[in-house]
Every structure is written in C-alpha cells, then in structure tokens.
Amino acid sequence: MGDAAWPSEWLRGVLGPAVLSILSEREAYGYLIAQRLEQGGLGHVKGGTLYPLLARYESAGLLESSWQEGDGGPGRKFFTITEAGAAELSGLRERWAAFSHRAGALINPEEAMR
Amino acid sequence: MTHPDTDAYLDELRTALELRDASDHQTADIIRQTRSHLIDTGEDPYEAFGDPRDYAKQYAPHSTPVRFWALIIGSVILATTGGWLLTNGIINLVGGNTVLWGLPPVVGIIVGSLLIVTWMAALVTVGVRHARQRRIRN
Structure with missing residues (x-):
C-alpha cells in the first residue's frame, strides 16, 4: 500500500505519539522529524500540520526547543522531549497497544482470530 | 534553492x-x-x-471579542468610579467636608482624576492599535 493512501483522520490520531516517540530517541528539528515520519511509512506530513503540533506540545511542556545557528541561514529549531513528554509518551504507548488491538479485532476480526 | x-x-x-x-x-x-x-x-x-x-x-487565535468586552467593562468601572470620586471630591472641597473614610476631598480629586486619565489612556491605546491593524490590512 502506498504512503499516500492513509486517511487523514488516522494520521491526525497517530501523529502526536509518533512525534513524541521520534523525539524520545534524539533531538531533532522539524524537517528531520518529517523525514523520519515518512521513512516510518506514515507518508509526507506537511509543515502546516507538523509545526503547529510541535508548538502545542512545547506550550504544554512536553517539548523544549532551542535554535542552533546554521551556515548563513536562519538556523534550525531543535526540539527535545521533556520529562513530562516522556511520561506522556509512556502512557500513550500503553493505551495505543490496547486501542490498536481492540480496533484491529473489530475492523478485521478474521485477521484477529488467526 | x-x-x-x-x-x-x-x-x-x-x-x-x-x-x-x-x-x-x-x-x-x-x-x-x-x-x-x-x-x-x-x-x-x-x-x-x-x-x-x-x-x-x-x-494565534483572535482574542478580539474578549478584548472588546474587557474594554467595555473596564471603561464603565474606571469612568464611573473616577467621575464619582472627582465630583464628590470637588463638591466636598467646596463644602469643607471629607470624602470616603474621612479622607480629605483632595484625595478624592487626585484618585478620581487618575482613574479618568487611565481610562482615557486605555481608549487612546486601543484606538492607535486598531488604526495600526487597519493600516496593515490595507
């Protein structure tokens, strides 16, 4: 299945936990996060979707950011996950496992029976 | 590129x-x-x-409705209280009486004047800001 096939409603639900998970590995700036999402198979996430999410998480204390200067360019804003963000991610991971299992059983019961 | x-x-x-x-x-x-x-x-x-x-x-979702009502409520409080204190202070200054809590009338005049000046400054600030926004829009 091609990456472009994911319904946008699905992506909206999974984007936040995926971003937190990427940032739990190492700090990253927006474009790098978008690349990781694409490499992970979620498709191309537009800047207009990703950056407001990062800003909301930063306001909520789940992320911190700092600018790192580039060579003559505007630099890059790197995001790191906070302790609160890591705790949020841990809770989301547990709930996501239960949710995806139940949703999978409902949507595709034959697959779940195997 | x-x-x-x-x-x-x-x-x-x-x-x-x-x-x-x-x-x-x-x-x-x-x-x-x-x-x-x-x-x-x-x-x-x-x-x-x-x-x-x-x-x-x-x-940055718009906060205009909140600011509008804050301005209206603030105006009523500042103008009413300021006007009352100023008027009361002047009347009592002429009559040789005290204003609230036994304070001299001149205190009422000063506080009332300050409240009215604050109210007018707020109106001017909002007006200038509104004009600036209209200029940016055009």
Missing part, C-alpha cells in the same frame, strides 16, 4: 500574525522556523503550509 514564492509567503504570514496580535517574539520565531523549513525542502510554501492566514490562525 528556495521556492520563488518564499519571501512573498513569509511577508503574508508576518502580516497575518501581526493582525492576530501574536507577540513580536512569537512572530519572529514562526517566520524563522518556516523559512528554515522552506530552505531545507525547497517546497512551494503555499503547498507546504497552506494559506498564510489559516496557518497564522493555528498559532
């Missing part, structure tokens, strides 16, 4: 953020981050971020 529409888009975005009363720091941060992304990707900014007004809305 950035897309040729990048500068025009960032100008529109800056205007949209200013119209939404985003702080200077927030505006500068969003513009810098958007520019950084567009330099990295070379994407068409309108494709990547959508209409600049819609994009700005995600960061």
